[in-house]
Amino acid sequence: MPTPTLILGQTLTFTGNPFLEGIGAAHVDPQGALLIEGGRIRATGTAATLRKAHPSARIVDYGQALVMPGxxxxxxxxxxxxxxxxxxxxxxxxxxxxxxxxxxxxxxxxxxxxxxxxxxxxxxxxxxxxxxxxxxxxxxxxxxxxxxxxxxxxxxxxxxxxxxxxxxxxxxxxxxxxxxxxxxxxxxxxxxxxxxxxxxxxxxxxxxxxxxxxxxxxxxxxxxxxxxxxxxxxxxxxxxxxxxxxxxxxxxxxxxxxxxxxxxxxxxxxxxxxxxxxxxxxxxxxxxxxxxxxxxxxxxxxxxxxxxxxxxxxxxxxxxxxxxxxxxxxxxxxxxxxxxxxxxxxxxxxxxxxxxxxxxxxxxLRLSGTIGRLAPGAEADLAVINLASTPAIAQRANRAEDIWEAIFPTLMMGDDRAIRATWVNGLEIGKAP
Ligand SMILES: [Zn+2]
The missing domain is CATH 3.20.20.140 (Metal-dependent hydrolases)
Structure with missing residues (x-):
């Protein structure tokens, strides 16, 4: 049985479709966490709550990086x-x-x-x-x-x-x-x-x-x-x-x-x-x-x-x-x-x-709930995004006044250098389990 893994970072989740429900349907937790086990996301929440609930989990801390679905x-x-x-x-x-x-x-x-x-x-x-x-x-x-x-x-x-x-x-x-x-x-x-x-x-x-x-x-x-x-x-x-x-x-x-x-x-x-x-x-x-x-x-x-x-x-x-x-x-x-x-x-x-x-x-693709979201039960496919991956992006993100202003320069100017890690089926690619 693999050890459960607790991934920490700024986590992005949606409670609805922002096109229809406004941007309040999107949430970034600056100190969020995901518990991953057996290729699936088992729990989401704040880092403090999940660390307390799962003291023996292996910790992977991405700091200020954005942890989001692949x-x-x-x-x-x-x-x-x-x-x-x-x-x-x-x-x-x-x-x-x-x-x-x-x-x-x-x-x-x-x-x-x-x-x-x-x-x-x-x-x-x-x-x-x-x-x-x-x-x-x-x-x-x-x-x-x-x-x-x-x-x-x-x-x-x-x-x-x-x-x-x-x-x-x-x-x-x-x-x-x-x-x-x-x-x-x-x-x-x-x-x-x-x-x-x-x-x-x-x-x-x-x-x-x-x-x-x-x-x-x-x-x-x-x-x-x-x-x-x-x-x-x-x-x-x-x-x-x-x-x-x-x-x-x-x-x-x-x-x-x-x-x-x-x-x-x-x-x-x-x-x-x-x-x-x-x-x-x-x-x-x-x-x-x-x-x-x-x-x-x-x-x-x-x-x-x-x-x-x-x-x-x-x-x-x-x-x-x-x-x-x-x-x-x-x-x-x-x-x-x-x-x-x-x-x-x-x-x-x-x-x-x-x-x-x-x-x-x-x-x-009719895969809502299976992939594309951070939620319990979803498959653990993740992208971890460095929001300051180049000097040009970093200097703009540094003066951001909210999280969306911090994210937007990476969406406009980012490339593969912004990808700090990719997780597939609960495993970080390129890393031993
Ligand atoms: Zn085509």
Missing amino acids: FVDAHVHYPQTGIIASWGKRLIDWLNTYTFPEEARFSDPAYATEIAGRYLDLVLANGTTTVASYCTIHPESVDALFTAAETRGMRVIAGKTCMDRDTAPPSLRDTAQSAYDHSKALIERWHQKGRALYAITPRFSPTSTPEQLQALGSLWAEHPSCAIQTHLSEQTDEIAWVKSLYPEARDYLDTYEQHGLLGSGALYGHAIHLEPREITRMAETGAGVVHCPTSNTFIGSGLCDVAGLIEQGIPVGLATDTGGGSSFSMLRTMASAYEVGQLRGRPLHPAELLWLATEGSAAT
Whole structure:
């Protein structure tokens, strides 16, 4: 039986959604504590109370560092790790020029294994403990990521990307039947094994036939505890393309809805240029939006109305969208979400940004209470943030008049140097238990 561990620091907890309930729903205890045992958080409270109640616990004292849930990155493409920061293209050209040639390399399991390990180590160094990732059409690319996640103890959601239209290159095409069969076999091999969760993954309507979307909708009906992940309304030329490929659809969302791919547990990346009907249907069904601000600005897609979607009852999470996004860091992603909010005339409060990167993403993944929060019973995935990680950040934080003013410079200017420690499943990575 491992010794219980008491982690001390400035602890961040939420009692509600700060977008809906105000920043009073966020709490930072300057002398907080967590008791961790067996990979879970067993108790939260003040350092004084928990030290008294658990005198034999091992103490790890992080002082003034912010102890918070590990970041939950709700939309990434781990196979694009090697092409992050590729210059000069918008979505469709970007896919054809950079993405598809790189994804074709994942037919080699050794390459998939190399990139999966590299990718997960990069995100852990950035305080991210869970990702929801697209893989490539190759089932081996899914095995590679789940195996790498298992080795690191991480809770990862992932699935084989499905593409059967001639809009995708021949080397990256499956069929409606093989997409169903391979996805089903992967569900049986990985879903709910340890911390792995499967996401049925049609890339997006332009690269799938209606037959493939229907087959994947049927698969979801057979395995409703899986997530589905896809893309929605990222760029205006993409939306026009979808309309030409699906002339009978009422809107982009309808291409998914008609084929059984709308509901709670559906994750739509981007969702920038939405019709009123699409917003209404997502709110009615509990489908989630994943906001990818660094990607949306990098690829020139547009400005997602995060606050507006949340106010209309849609679950919204936050993501890097590696490698359409320009960073592996959820701190950098929160900075970008702030900038997008500014350009929309609605600056997001630091409490809202932190909520999006943890509980917001977890709830979108239907993992509220399991990850993304510091509360008894939650899995012990943590990020410990140094709020004075560089001279520039430290000099600004030093004159802060409250905790949010102390945190905000790190959200705007921080990177992997701000991550003092990352804990996965109750263990600090890189340290012996
Ligand atoms: Zn994406």
